[in-house]
Amino acid sequence: MRTLKPTKVVASFDSATVLQAALAAALRGEPFPHLGHSSAAALAVRSAGRLPWPLLKQLYARIGASEGIDPARLGDVDLGEVARALVDSIPARPYPAVLIGSSNGALTHLAAAMQVPWLPGTVLVPVARRGDPQRPVDALEFGRRTAGPLLKRNRDIALHHMHDQVQDELMVAHMTYFRTKWQELPDAYAAFLSRRLMPGAPVLLVEDTSRWPVTRVSERHVFQAGAQGGRAADYFLSRPHTPSADGEAPEAEWGADAGLGSAVRRWCRSSGHPLVQISYAGPQGPAAAVATTLREWHQRSGAPADRLVVPSFVLGDPWTTIVKGAVPFWTFFSVEAALDSLRAYLEDAAPYRYVDLMLFQHGVPSAGIAAPDEWLRVAGAGGARARLLGLDARRFPHDIASIARYGRALRALPDSGRPWTPMDVGTVVESLSRSSSLSVLTESVPAPTSDRPAGPR
Amino acid sequence: MDSLSGPGALGPPSSEPRVLVVPGAAVRRYVEPVTDTLTARGVPTRLLDAPGQAGASADLSIYGARLGRCLSDGGPVDLLVGLSVGTQAAAVAAAAAQRGRVGHLLLVGPTVDPERRTVARFVAAWARAGTREDTSLFPRQVPDWRGAGVRQLAGVVRSALSVRLEKVLADVPCPITVVHAERDIVTSHDYAAGLATVFGQQLVVIPGATHSWPYADGAGFADLVAAVLR
Numbered sequence: 001m002r003t004l005k006p007t008k009v010v011a012s013f014d015s016a017t018v019l020q021a022a023l024a025a026a027l028r029g030e031p032f033p034h035l036g037h038s039s040a041a042a043l044a045v046r047s048a049g050r051l052p053w054p055l056l057k058q059l060y061a062r063i064g065a066s067e068g069i070d071p072a073r074l075g076d077v078d079l080g081e082v083a084r085a086l087v088d089s090i091p092a093r094p095y096p097a098v099l100i101g102s103s104n105g106a107l108t109h110l111a112a113a114m115q116v117p118w119l120p121g122t123v124l125v126p127v128a129r130r131g132d133p134q135r136p137v138d139a140l141e142f143g144r145r146t147a148g149p150l151l152k153r154n155r156d157i158a159l160h161h162m163h164d165q166v167q168d169e170l171m172v173a174h175m176t177y178f179r180t181k182w183q184e185l186p187d188a189y190a191a192f193l194s195r196r197l198m199p200g201a202p203v204l205l206v207e208d209t210s211r212w213p214v215t216r217v218s219e220r221h222v223f224q225a226g227a228q229g230g231r232a233a234d235y236f237l238s239r240p241h242t243p244s245a246d247g248e249a250p251e252a253e254w255g256a257d258a259g260l261g262s263a264v265r266r267w268c269r270s271s272g273h274p275l276v277q278i279s280y281a282g283p284q285g286p287a288a289a290v291a292t293t294l295r296e297w298h299q300r301s302g303a304p305a306d307r308l309v310v311p312s313f314v315l316g317d318p319w320t321t322i323v324k325g326a327v328p329f330w331t332f333f334s335v336e337a338a339l340d341s342l343r344a345y346l347e348d349a350a351p352y353r354y355v356d357l358m359l360f361q362h363g364v365p366s367a368g369i370a371a372p373d374e375w376l377r378v379a380g381a382g383g384a385r386a387r388l389l390g391l392d393a394r395r396f397p398h399d400i401a402s403i404a405r406y407g408r409a410l411r412a413l414p415d416s417g418r419p420w421t422p423m424d425v426g427t428v429v430e431s432l433s434r435s436s437s438l439s440v441l442t443e444s445v446p447a448p449t450s451d452r453p454a455g456p457r
Numbered sequence: 458m459d460s461l462s463g464p465g466a467l468g469p470p471s472s473e474p475r476v477l478v479v480p481g482a483a484v485r486r487y488v489e490p491v492t493d494t495l496t497a498r499g500v501p502t503r504l505l506d507a508p509g510q511a512g513a514s515a516d517l518s519i520y521g522a523r524l525g526r527c528l529s530d531g532g533p534v535d536l537l538v539g540l541s542v543g544t545q546a547a548a549v550a551a552a553a554a555q556r557g558r559v560g561h562l563l564l565v566g567p568t569v570d571p572e573r574r575t576v577a578r579f580v581a582a583w584a585r586a587g588t589r590e591d592t593s594l595f596p597r598q599v600p601d602w603r604g605a606g607v608r609q610l611a612g613v614v615r616s617a618l619s620v621r622l623e624k625v626l627a628d629v630p631c632p633i634t635v636v637h638a639e640r641d642i643v644t645s646h647d648y649a650a651g652l653a654t655v656f657g658q659q660l661v662v663i664p665g666a667t668h669s670w671p672y673a674d675g676a677g678f679a680d681l682v683a684a685v686l687r
Contacts, residue, residue: 029639029647091647093655094651096654115650198657323662323664419661419664420664
């Protein structure tokens, strides 16, 4: 049986894998500029960013499309190997906690401050396919025809075939998005937890409870028209050439599969590790609670904590943000819902002196998008000095080169100069518990009996 | 290491916080402003001979064992600080000393990261790290190295590669704080964080700092010591 390399299977622009890579860099004490790509690649992107948009648009779509795997090779995809690769990217040392489950940029920043890893519950497998972005029904039929070997080889996953012609218009003309969710604990994850979790350390199960109408294709295969972003599900379902929904399922990109949660719970009970379940409705849910928690943490160390950094989707660098003494308020996309969330947070929080904004660029003025001037207005409403970080607002929403500039821009922020020590996990759990936008439940277990390990390696 | 040769060498017991500092490989002079800052703040601090310095053992185990005996025979210290390879000697001393003689062990830039545990890798990392340091540091260290001689320096490197800090720390009974400078490339963040985590102790990260950061930031170092003593 042939197996594709994990690097050939998952998309380099996938929220889960990029956020996980950013966190792994933070666990190594390293910045995460240009989404983890090489400096040479970043230079090329910055250069290409100067091209006229019609030309750059073609280039962007073609490069993205080149990541799509041949549908004839879906049977060669082993997501267990992907889980192993994700685990292998994490520095091999003991950890006082591990996060597992839904993708969330706010929580990866929090994990970086605690210096604990996160194991994603969902990864994106991009599949090569040419088609009309405005005909989701064709994408559904393509998935019905081709997904069988993937599901047969990977018995522990559910396939959430996602088609979002609003946010991903340029990409879905050349590929289709197979988002896969583990319904069991992958062997590599279980081995990692057994080997790296310190005795008595908790597992933090992250569950985004957001759901989306879907068309069921088979027991472990659903089709989702649209996605979390600028518009609600009805907007997508009412469009022409869109299959009718016959049920609901966890949202393809962010939602948590209950199967993985059950498996993690079973693992905790059998191994004697406490389980802390953190759940929230939608990817924007934890941002304010995380910002509050990290601001208090900075302030306890004597830092002014008067700079708010606003990462956007995969644009962000947890390590540098923390080292600079900045407070992150992560936004899931540059859309109105995220902007509203930032507005609500700033109205409630003590004023910041600086607000630095990153806005992820997907290349199209999609419905529900929030423009730079709107962000600047909200960010500066309380008197803060608001600015865009590494973004050329004139090119919005197709300043693609911002992915190669945000790292430098973050690095150029003034150093906090204040020593810091990783956040205590118990303090974090207690702080998150105070938030009304999150539910935090701790499932205790009998006190651990094993001794501490003998060495760090 | 004649200054640590016998009982009472560390002076009489005192109710004041007392800090001992073990410098890095055969270099002592560059740390003097740091210890002066601490003393000026009312924290009685003593800078010990550097491992490999003329008259002091280049073998970190021997150096540490001797220091441990002195600590056992003399008054207790509130804080024992190791800098760079001095962390290995300080850890050996804290493990060897009678329980209660060292209140707290502070490891600043702990060595040697397993990823650098060959002569070539260690020296290369050290040389690269030097390019990140304040330009006035090197001229300040050269006279100390010249005084120590190549043989002693080679002895320190050999010893540093053989003393496994992660094993020694298992026998240290007092609290430990591991300090890692963000831009330190002699020691990786991963190694420093692992040392702190595995022994259930505290990691402190110094933003923007390099391996020999106390030299350039005596006040910051004094703040850190004061925080640990609190």
